[in-house]
Amino acid sequence: MFRRYPIIVFLLLLSCKKQADVQQASSIVGDWIWIKSIFALPPSATNPLTPQNSGLTESIHFYANGTWKQIQSGITIDSGTYSTGHGDYLPYVGAFHYYYDSVGFYKNGSFVGWDSYNRTNDTLLFRTGLSGRYSSYLIPISGSKIYIKQP
Numbered sequence: 228m229f230r231r232y233p234i235i236v237f238l239l240l241l242s243c244k245k246q247a248d249v250q251q252a253s254s255i256v257g258d259w260i261w262i263k264s265i266f267a268l269p270p271s272a273t274n275p276l277t278p279q280n281s282g283l284t285e286s287i288h289f290y291a292n293g294t295w296k297q298i299q300s301g302i303t304i305d306s307g308t309y310s311t312g313h314g315d316y317l318p319y320v321g322a323f324h325y326y327y328d329s330v331g332f333y334k335n336g337s338f339v340g341w342d343s344y345n346r347t348n349d350t351l352l353f354r355t356g357l358s359g360r361y362s363s364y365l366i367p368i369s370g371s372k373i374y375i376k377q378p
Contacts, residue, residue, distance in 0.1 A: 252311035252328035253346035259374035261285035266370035287365075287374060295332070297365075307334040314343070316359040327357040332364050340364030349376040 261284070264276040273280050285299045289309060296306035309330050316325040327343040342365050343358035344351060354371040355361050361369040 252313045252330075253344075255289045255311065255328075255330060255344070255346065255351060256291050257289060258377040259287045259289070259351050260377055261287070262373050262375050264366070264370060264372045266368055268369075286377075289330075307332055307339070308336075309333065314358060316357065318359060325357050325359075329358065342366070350374070351376065 262277065266274050266276070278284050283300055285297070287295065287297045289295045293308050293310065294306070295309045296303050298304065309332055312329045312331070314327055314329055316327070327345060329341050329343050331341040332339050340363065342353045342363040343355070343360070344353045345357065346352070351374040352371060353363065353365050353373075355363050355366055355369050366372050
């Protein structure tokens with residue numbers, strides 16, 4: 228067959244594409260302590276906002292069973308279930324290509340919002356601009372929120 232139809236075989240080989248690797252989101256399972264929030268505006272003595280200049284403590288906990296909770300100054304202020312994913316954002320041709328992971332938040336089985344994040348070792352950075360959005364579930368205005376993983 229190869230000798231009779233070399234052009235067909237050649238075209239078939241050219242048309243074969245390798246499946247794109249499916250990216251898995253970086254795991255966020257664990258206990259995370261808030262260290263600061265940075266907002267685009269306004270510049271002030273509390274931007275960045277930290278536990279030291281706000282008097283608040285905050286932690287967020289993501290469990291392997293798909294549940295999460297957010298605790299502020301010892302009180303649970305939010306909780307539910309979550310799912311993670313992976314995405315990318317290219318604002319325009321030639322711009323920096325952003326790759327990010329995302330977490331979707333749910334309450335009673337209904338989607339309530341999502342955030343884009345990057346995880347580097349023990350640092351979890353939620354940042355609105357990663358996905359081309361200017362607000363998110365954990366950050367209602369443009370900015371970033373940074374957490375450190377607890378052992």
